[in-house]
Amino acid sequence: MLSSKKRLVPLAGSLAALALFAGCDTSGTPPDGTPFGKTQVLLNGSKDSVRTEETNLGDLTADAYLWFARKTDPSTVLSLRNSGGIRESIDAGEISQLDIEKSLPFNNALVLVTVTAAQLEQVLEHGVAATAPDVSPGQFPQVSGLRFEYDASKPAQVFDLDGNLVTEGQRIRQAAIVDGSGNVVDTLVSNGALVGEPDRTFRMVTLDFVVALGGDYYPFPLFESQNAARYNLVALDTTPNNQGFNDVGREQKAFADYLAATWPASGPGYAQADTPRDADTRIRSVGP
Template sequence: MKNLKKNQFQNHQRKKRKRVIMKKNQFQNHQRKKKEESDNEDEPDGASKEVFPDQPQDDESDSDDSDIEDGTIFDPQGVNKQEIEDNVSDEETETPSEEVTDSINNIIEELRLKSELPLDQYLTNTEFELTAYDFNTAVFMAKHEETNLGDLIADAILLGAKKIEKVDFSFISGQRIRGNIKPGNITVKDILTILPYDTPICISEMSGQSVLDTLEMSAKDYPFYNDGFLQTSELAYMIDVNVNSTVVLDDKNNFVKVADERRVKDVLVGGQPIDPKAQYKVAAECKVINDKAFGYVFPDAKIINNDIGTPSDLVIDYIQTMDSIPTRYIFPLGRITNSDNDYYITITDFVLNSMNGYSDAIVRKNETNLANLVTDAFLFISKLLDEDVEIALVNGGNIRGNLTVGKINYNNVITTLPFSSLVSITEVSGQSILDALEVGVRKYPNISGGFLHTAGLTYAIDPEIESSVVVDDSEPYNIFVEVSGKRRVHSVLVNGKPIDPKRTYKIIASSFITRDKGDGFVFPDANVIISDFALPSDLIADYLIRLDRVPEEYKQPQGRVVFKKTPQ
């Protein structure tokens, strides 16, 4: 069983790597296409979209019930279709409108008439694919894992609801999301195609305990499909795959109780632990809250507003004011995680250090072999998205442990890089990089969480020169103002060549330092290219899983940060 789960985890990581490469190609192809387009944008074309196999494509189809909707699913491991227990009522599988019975296209036309927007109405554009389904592997992702399209839709529902009530979070079932949107312009028809159901969103109030029971119901079949698997906004949680679901259902497949240990853990609402006794306002499908769709039961739910619009209404309202879909949606945002963290990724024959034997955080004032590995991982993965990235910067405070001799599993990686600050690709000047390096070493020989580790860049520190960095009195970090005197950082090389203060460089780093002024860093000329696209721990895991074992070159620090006097 453990080997099976290990293989599942590794397969998932391989699929993630393919998606990274695919998104890189999509992003670059779209940028290339934009350069080739003429200036005539009077009638923008709709984005290319993918709908699920077997979904009707025209009015000649006899039914709108695709294989994916009628209880038949694709096995996540690529096996032939298998039958699953149907938790959707007969009403759920019928076309939502009595006037519409033949095809998805008819549903789209009905929604168009209600929205009074033409199908070819331009809304915005996207430079990367928004996905609910992996056509390469026949995996219906939205029914068993978080997806970037699920994140976008859940965010649209939440923000739409917040215009009416002070809503805490939102969710939508993966079964409602019926296709992908490829890079390009997005039209009304694209949104109605991926969200064809005319089921309204309502706002309700319920207890934290009802929310916890709902998440158990959502995760009961994980890692296999569940039509009711929930995509969420401002609601985050972890599924413990080592705990079997103990959800009890009645003879109609409706939720009754959780009989034993719960597999959903670490539930956060707006970043805070959920309180089972507190009351929360939720934006979700009315059929889920009121009609026991997918077997959900909310015994204490109180409806506040029974119709704030359909999911397609709310998504259209959300995206039509955007210049383009924000790059934070390139990858899922990490709202739904799982405990597949104890599965083998690679092996190391030597210790990878951030701490010494006395538990001193040497990574906060010296180069370490683990810091070399981390920055190399940052740079490697970033180049899959943008091959022009030259430098990786990682603050020492981001690295919180050692990787010991032996097998490395995902939990080890998360423990070593535990923070949730996402990484971004950003353009900055050489001068901003030089100033950042000065900030990083201003406290030396004392430790500093801002001590910078690098890939693609090397530098030297003259410890005999006192730091002349001027900072303000901001809390919790003293923010950089200027370097008022002689610099202690020198001999800065980018890929072996002296850094040019006037040149622009593409870097990858945590948004904590490039945008949020964490540890006092300031990048005044920063231009974000790809924003908040991955967790540091995911970058390291995706890099390490490619390695049979950690290479010998990481046995010792590689001399990227050295201490020597400034040349005369």
């Protein structure tokens, strides 16, 4: 079981990381110096949007983490992050260090884990468990290599503080692993039911806040306690603590490098405007 003491770590850990970020600058150049990328459109990091639906900034950050993770482990198939760590939108134009730091202020470290199909369904159920009208929960996920549909009118998954599953969620109606072109490579959930062998595994990248610290009450620590060898937690940041913007293996650097490689300031820039909720493709609300 997952102790309640371990559940108390995330807030202290995130505040410590924010304090460290605020008190150090290891970049060596002004935050508004050389641009790392360009966007033709507003990248939507608004709290009311990013915590309730897919946004283009949510997509880009999740894509960046998957891109970075695959350099270390090519078997990584999906990326998932909590939306609570996205704090500001990025205006159209060149994207500076300061833009990235404001949008991703906690600069969480990236980690690799392996989850079973059944566990991944639980992760997704938890991601939408707090979704309700006029609520903007930080646990709401943004994803890459994955798409899913949910119905927030159905029963939500509930864990107690010891990590015991009290209520099985029924909100995830469809879910699938997809390739870079959006083609389905593995159907996870269909019509609300888990499909295939529940113990088949998927390598994924996420943030240490939701994994090592159990942030936003995601059940990852429970998965590690069940089978640590299979879970195979690997930290992608190998330096002590949070070393700031240029710390390889943390989200700011991964996002900056992805922009430079994919949407450089010298090119036309990212052009996918944020879409209305009913036109989203990775995360769709299908409830009433």
